[in-house]
Amino acid sequence: MGRYVYDMIENASATSNVDWVLFGDDERYPMSAPANMQGRSEIFPFRGDRFQLWEQLGLPQRAKALKVDLLHCTEGTLPLWQPVPTVVTLHDTLAWEEHDNDAWSRFYWNQLMPRALARCAAVITISDCSRRDILARWPSLEPKLTVIPHGINAAYLDEAATPTKSELQLQLRDHPYLVYLGGPLPRKRFDWALKVLQALNIPNLHLVACGFGAAARPAAEVLVPASLRDRVCFAPFLADDHLLALYRGASAVLYPTLYEGFGFPAIEAQAAGTPAIFSDLGSLAELVGPLADIVPPTDLAAWVAAVKRALELGEERLPKAAAARLWASRFSWARSSQDHVRVYERVSER
Template sequence: MKIGLVARCLNTAHVRGMGKYVLELLRQSGEDVAWHLFADDTRYPLLHPQGHRFTPDVFEFRGDRFRLWEQLGLPLRAGRLPLALLHCTEGALPLWQPLPTVVTLHDTLAFEERPDTAADRFYWDQVIPAALKRAAHVITISESSQRDILARWPELEPRLTVIHHGIETAYLEPPTAAVPDSLRQSLGDAAYVVYLGGPMKRKRFDWALKVLANQPDASLKLVACGFGADARNAARVALPHELQGRVLFAEFLSDAELQALYASAAAVLYPTLYEGFGFPAIEAQAAGVPVIFSPLGSLAELVGPLATLVPADDLAAWTAALDGAIKLSPEARAEKAAAAQTWAAGFRWQESYRKHLDVYRKVALK
């Protein structure tokens, strides 16, 4: 079976977030599936597994401002190829569908937070909902996202399947890398916590800073991950005076390096207000570190042995939870870490891919 796959999230210098999902679909597949990978940015490589089963197709199409690559260029190109189906992986899909089309709708944030312009209202309120109704199948990544989708479009229920993401197998194995030297040297011997999420407002970096500032141990440091170069510089300049020198910004970390950073941390702060699927909540627990978050959206589905749940806006609760994680005895942490490894093993990409393959076969046989 040959499948067309929108792989723009792999058409980049570094694979992050959604790119992990797409890359793992490719990695987990076997010889029974070949992939035609569509992307649009000729300035960057398309990062994909090597082999005859993977055909990169990076092409430009005029009118990207009006999303014509997605709405016209993609279906034109895909429709001319001997593909069994097209999988649009990034939450949007063309209205014109010359091939059976599967879409992964990660969440409904794009519809709720769209800019209030005539073009965006037309695109998110008219074009994409109409395209969803034509899709052969819709995949989403959590029960929470499923509820949000069906609240908007209940008619999608017969064609909607929940398939959870997985985590890198490396998180279930002993670390193979170390924290980068430059970061390790900056940390010295200080205890530290990790913040995941970058500068996006709903990820709440500002809240993580408040939790850090409220800790009784003034030597505790915070390592912030997910910031690009410009965002790192802006956030560093904006740090409160009392936190200068206590907050470090990590550059891009591989999964192996992130696993090492987790493993030596006192805790992970994950104060996000909404996630379609929260990778760090599972990754941190798999790496054996306590993670503190609020059970909002899909995060309520990711509560394992090393999770501490706190109300989103209760600073005293966050402060106490972090203090408790820091004071957790080595024996108690090791016991919870062993249980967390077993729990996290339930989130394997191999199982996620198997369920995707079931959807592909169902769609291709119609």
Template sequence: MIRVGVSATSLNTPHLRGMGKYLLEMCSQARPEDGVAWTLFAQDARQRMHLPRHQQVVTDVFDHPGDRFALWEQVGLPRRIRRHGLDVLHWAENTMAWWQPCPAVVTIHDTLPWEMETTDRWQHWYWHTLMPAAFRRSAAVITISESSKRDILARWPALEPKLTVIPHGIEAAYFEPPQCALPAALSHALGGARYAVYLGGPMKRKRFDWAVQTLAAQPDPTLMLVACGFGADAREAARNALPHGLQGRVLFAEFLSDAELLALYRGAVAVLYPTLYEGFGFPAIEAQAAGTPVIFSPLGSLAELVGPLATLAPADDLAAWAAALHGAATLPLNARAEKASEARSWAQGFSWQQSWQKHQAVYLQVAQVSMSPRQPAAAR
């Protein structure tokens, strides 16, 4: 038995997002015979803790003076893990403590935090001095795409011997019959109209404005856009900023469950994903697995996600984006069905079970190196 702790603050939240989905799926894929005992650490007892399916796990949710980027992460959690007798601690959310009482694995999803400008001296020191020093002390580093690997090694070439690429997977529901419909309010607002989907929320690099311009350039004035990823305040601001002629054609979805998002994908003529950078672009795979064309620019990791239902358009060519959406909206049903079958087969290559097995191999390697000859993994 190997005892693995996970810094799991992204599971300690009302709604799961990318990192939380990654953690939940990875832990859920472990089988009893894999011999892993999980301890999940988080910070906020007031919030929900999402737990892996069919798994017996220990949760340790505790507070510590200071915010997550200071004392809880750098002092509180390292002190806390000593009472659990862990063999490995997995820092799964881009950061880790410099103090590492047991062998540590870190997942660096992307290098975006190091590309953001800040005038705060503490934040600059934290990201550009403390984190690289902590990464060098780690036993292993995981990242999620070849693109992220290149970005990481461009900054910290010394990490290469300990760096492993483990792509994310896709949920089994994408390969099963539909289990859920759109929320009633969203379905009513659409009124049977055809629609495209935008994913990414208000973040500037996700380019909601580009999706709106792509919609405005369509020859079909009845085509609508459903925008996902906006909080209440961001929805209101984005709605107010829409051109007058598009006020009734852009809908803002409230938070959707995974099943509702899948239903949204399946009913769309296309998914617009105009992001300029992703460590790993879930929507690019999810849309294709759902049988829906997806339009994006082959930047960074997205170049690794080109499947049968992907249409590539240059990031700065609005005419190409407009033509791609029009082509998807007018794609004959038989041609779409044929491509959808190919896309589902292609998407099955992104497996959470394979992702878990590769994580398990990293844990085993790290734990076995750290154990003394008198404490082999099989004897734990």
């Protein structure tokens, strides 16, 4: 979410005359705003957590007081009270399938949010797959629904870029390694990545697991079989430069997720010149490029074979990497930002 807001604003600020106000709810966490942003941050407390009074009363009240022309709620939820024209980015519909089953959650997701969506001025989503899922639930949203894919960092498209290796990558020395991205969520399937590594039975092949914060790491470490513990590394938070270097040095990226509204790793890996192994489920079917190896989600032999193909690419990887960078250039933050501003302009004109 942070990457989406930051990169969208940074690129929009370079090409359009928009004054931004970034709203936040916790003074302990200052906003990270692009240096070229014209505007300011407004971090203010309000009784109730972000998904209750702050979002439903505090946020629209502050937007009205500041007389903003438009409020853009970027994380998939929005207030029912909309005193100014309101746009929402609905990344996917997972929250309606995975929310808690207590009375408040049922009311919030199944009654409050659909009413708020019906009132808003525009809905942005990030893939054709998410668009289909949204319209299957709320067909009436079609006239105000726009698909705007995310972009990727421009450094991924620059063959001459020389990213810095992280300490973890340096510790791997010359060992070949795979990268898993996704963290602990069950649908991301870290356990499947471990099964693939174990089935490969290549003694010096390592796995770097990304997306596990300090709280999630102990439970993930328990899943690692004793035979793999010296070959599975958990990466700390990686800056963009370190992540690009990690991608480029990998033999392949394992992305066994069962559903994504938009799969950054599938694009980033290919743009970095690295084979990405995943199943074409949901929006991932829209991300099949020159370095994608598509396999059935539960066919372990197919996953093992795909990794072996990646390990044996040799000199064939270079032309595929060039083709993948060209393919990935369609996922541009500059283009995405321009499309966002067009939505803002349409709403403001109305």
